[in-house]
Amino acid sequence: MQTQHHRQTFSFELFPPKTEKGFGNLKKTVQELQNLQPAFFSVTYGAGGSTQQRTFDTVGWLSGEEITVAPHLSCIGAVRNEIIEILERYRSQGIRRLVALRGDLPSGAGLGGPGELDHANQLVALIRDSFGDHFHIEVAAYPEFHPQADSPERDLIHFKRKVEAGANSAITQYFYNADAYFRFIDDCQRLRIDIPIVPGIMPITNFIQLARFSDACGAELPRWLRKRLEGFGDDLPAIRSYGADTVTALCERLLEGGAPGLHFYTMNQATPSLDIWQTLGL
Numbered sequence: 001m002q003t004q005h006h007r008q009t010f011s012f013e014l015f016p017p018k019t020e021k022g023f024g025n026l027k028k029t030v031q032e033l034q035n036l037q038p039a040f041f042s043v044t045y046g047a048g049g050s051t052q053q054r055t056f057d058t059v060g061w062l063s064g065e066e067i068t069v070a071p072h073l074s075c076i077g078a079v080r081n082e083i084i085e086i087l088e089r090y091r092s093q094g095i096r097r098l099v100a101l102r103g104d105l106p107s108g109a110g111l112g113g114p115g116e117l118d119h120a121n122q123l124v125a126l127i128r129d130s131f132g133d134h135f136h137i138e139v140a141a142y143p144e145f146h147p148q149a150d151s152p153e154r155d156l157i158h159f160k161r162k163v164e165a166g167a168n169s170a171i172t173q174y175f176y177n178a179d180a181y182f183r184f185i186d187d188c189q190r191l192r193i194d195i196p197i198v199p200g201i202m203p204i205t206n207f208i209q210l211a212r213f214s215d216a217c218g219a220e221l222p223r224w225l226r227k228r229l230e231g232f233g234d235d236l237p238a239i240r241s242y243g244a245d246t247v248t249a250l251c252e253r254l255l256e257g258g259a260p261g262l263h264f265y266t267m268n269q270a271t272p273s274l275d276i277w278q279t280l281g282l
């Protein structure tokens with residue numbers, strides 16, 4: 001098993017809230033997590049116009065508070081000029097880090113539309129061509145492979161293309177099988193991919209939500225975990241306690257095995273990530 005030799009980076013992912021109440025909750029979450037001095041907060045980006053505006057608003061608020069923020073930006077369905085305009089705005093707000101993604105079209109949208117970029121490697125190349133080294137570019141990685149991948153080997157080659165196009169580091173899809181991550185790192189090293197690949201960590205607080213979310217984004221919930229969580233029925237405290245133990249043990253193994261940090265999918269809640277962080281003694 002190979003270990004990565006990069007400095008560790010700890011970060012938190014947020015989604016842009018839909019309501020005033022959600023925004024109030026986000027502010028509280030950010031305040032609590034900011035005490036931990038993470039490297040950055042990232043903010044997800046959706047497919048629709050109003051969702052995108054919420055990302056811009058959330059990013060604008062965070063950067064106005066002088067909090068280091070890394071907006072996600074997806075390219076599917078978008079045209080180059082739009083992307084460049086967004087990036088110019090981010091640059092003028094002092095943003096130096098991005099998470100560059102292909103994204104997914106809303107179900108039923110088909111693959112037509114005006115989009116000029118089909119894959120994340122093209123977005124990374126566009127950012128580098130237009131903005132040089134201004135942005136630190138994160139890309140997505142899939143230790144258990146992307147659901148649409150032709151084959152594991154092709155998926156790795158496509159991942160390498162993003163690195164060759166100029167990605168500085170990667171954040172993984174969440175997973176609960178540490179061995180899949182370590183195997184992925186070995187495969188990357190075999191292909192001479194040498195950027196930090198930070199595990200994405202999804203705390204477990206609610207089985208039904210987690211199962212629904214995993215089905216939607218194609219993340220793998222192993223049967224042992226599904227069965228255990230199902231077994232707790234609607235006993236939420238038991239799910240939270242088992243979930244915290246399981247995810248903390250996963251993080252411990254990842255860090256001991258040389259993972260270059262952790263990126264928490266907070267779902268805009270501070271406590272589950274805070275609990276794990278404190279138990280890990282970070």
Ligand code: FAD
Pocket residue numbers: 043044045046047072073074099100101102103104118119120121139140141146147148149150154155156158159161162171172173174200
């Ligand atoms: P790509 O790297 O383009 O890969 C997508 C698929 O195409 C893979 O199967 C790959 O093997 C294949 N492929 C890649 N390049 C090529 C090529 N050049 N030729 C042929 N095939 C190729 N989604 C959102 O909508 N908003 C978000 O904010 C968001 N944040 C995310 C954050 C993280 C950390 C992760 C892991 C995912 C996130 N996603 C988000 C989900 C992501 O958009 C989807 O998983 C999407 O399906 C793939 O995006 P990608 O950037 O990995 O795509």
